Amino acid sequence: MPVPNRYRRTIRIGPVQVGTYYDRHGTARHTAACTAPGCGFSADYRDRSAAELAARTHHCKP
Numbered sequence: 147m148p149v150p151n152r153y154r155r156t157i158r159i160g161p162v163q164v165g166t167y168y169d170r171h172g173t174a175r176h177t178a179a180c181t182a183p184g185c186g187f188s189a190d191y192r193d194r195s196a197a198e199l200a201a202r203t204h205h206c207k208p
């Protein structure tokens with residue numbers, strides 16, 4: 147699934163993309179989402195470093 151345009155500072159770590167966006171309250175949210183077909187992993191984090199760590203340590207389900 148492509149990352150929506152509202153995301154900024156998107157980076158790719160392996161199959162996982164990490165992006166920062168601001169919700170309607172103006173709060174920064176950091177999303178890690180796997181782009182591998184059939185994986186479906188995605189999660190929001192309050193910290194950018196946490197999202198990047200999750201991306202780095204992510205392993206796709208078989």
Ligand SMILES: [Zn+2]
Binds near residue numbers: 161187204205207
């Ligand atoms: Zn995955």
